[in-house]
Amino acid sequence: MAVAGAKVRAVAAEVLDAVISNGESLDTAIASHEVRISPDDRSLLRMLCYGALRRHWTLQGWVAQLLERPLQRKDRVINALLRIGLYQLNDTRIPDHAAVSQTVEAARLLRRPKLAGLINACLRRFQRDNLADISPATEEARWNHPQWLIEMFRRDWPDDWEAILCANNERAPMWLRVNSSRHDAVSYRAQLGDLAIPAETLAGVPDALRLAEPRGVDELPGFAEGDVSVQDAAAQIGARWLLGSKATRVLDACAAPGGKTGHLLEVGGEEIALTAVDSDASRVESIRGNLARIGRSATIIVADASKQSEWWDGQAFDGILLDAPCSATGVIRRHPDIKLLRRASDIERLSDLQSGLLEALWPLLLPGGRLLYATCSTLSAENEAVLGRFLASHDDAVEDDVLPNNNIRDLMRRRACGYQILPGTAGLDGFYYACLEKKVS
């Protein structure tokens, strides 16, 4: 009988190659490939693909050292397989013998039997020459980020950039949002405790629970009924912040996939009328799904929020959540492919898009109403720079810089405008919030 376990490595190499060579997103590539392996192997597949992307530049350096000449273009999946092999040897507890033999066998499964020997030789040489002990030759290999992004973090965060880069390469914990209209977090935590699922609360984020270990949602009591959702605690700060001013007619402007939409409804109850807008029809379906699960409803509109003539009924809102499209540089630990797929030029484009959305939504806000701007970016260009420009050019806009509660003070970094949560702080994703108020003339 032949060793099983080669197939998951072969599929991992194909997923990795789809991301590296074709620019596919990791989520998409995993979704289209994982059906080919048994459900038992899928967590190993994820571990290998996420890990190899977190260590992308380190692995790239080793591969360059091990291959005497680059592989032919048609064999580039073998380059990805070699990364999968090296990642196992260096970063996992998989026994070396198994890692080597199954990765070599995977080359045969990938229809490259002639390159199986090459994989074997490279992995053996990596062990023999202790390549892992040699210090990385480039900043990219040292920090496992592209150079342009290292530069941006260094410029924006002169005291914190190293900690940010490290946090981006860590695994993120699983956070839950307890549906506050049904349970409080402490009582739900007791239910989890009965099932031997340990979880912790976080001061200042009352609906959040952090699981000690990630779990399948099927293991969470009441998940299907909407008692609980999966959402990073950093993303849970927005709903209570916005609704703290007793807003009743609320707009969620870039709502998909609906995580914050659901939270607004859980917290706001029957008192708020919520309109959720998103331009992506397929992602709007996930808003419907999320709301159906928690048993709440909103007016859901497929439209570009910045083109108000296409969707707005002319009635102003007293609360607007603008969770703007962004580089997602605050959630690299959950999406390591961002490091490969984003380009430096994206940041300016996104910054323009964000300014355009703010500009377009501002007239929809009642005087005295508040707009909460949020991104999961950690770059100034998408955060305080956007807000700074906006405030300078709008006399009727002022920042409301009072935190929604004082317990989150230690999580937040005050910026020229707004507040930044850095990734890894208390186990949170990187997030930015700024609250604007419209002056009553």
Add this chain to the structure above:
Amino acid sequence: MAKLKILEFPDPRLRTKATPVEVVDDNLRAFIGDMFETMYAAPGIGLAATQVDLHKRLLITDVTADKSEPHVLINPEILERDGVTISDEGCLSVPGYYEEVERAEHIRVRFIDRQGEAQEMEAEGLLAICIQHEMDHLDGKLFVDYLSEAKRQRIRKKLLKERRHQSAAVVL
């Protein structure tokens, strides 16, 4: 010690029903040593004598990564089987293909060991699967026989094609 050639599907010799081992002697023990060398080099976790063209009821396994649990089963018989488990199986005689096969989860098996002593053993998990897979070989059966006819033919064609390419390469 020698590394033996492994027969590959659809070689008709893989369909031979093996006959019981009569005597366990040094000759057979030397052959068993060669089987282990062949299996570890492949690499595999089980090998039936049928696969190396000896049509005797003999199989070996070692499901560990560090070669720490070699088993030799001569004239094996399954006494009890229970439970159901489904897993991806591959076979050194069907290189490159892995498909789901259903097996008993737990078995009790009687056999003769390398010294010629009668033994009984309980096995579960991967070891149980492996023993069942190898015992099939002794009856001329392959894991592809559990798949659909269409799937089996597809594998057969692809393997034959690969082999033609290989022999062409040798000639050149």
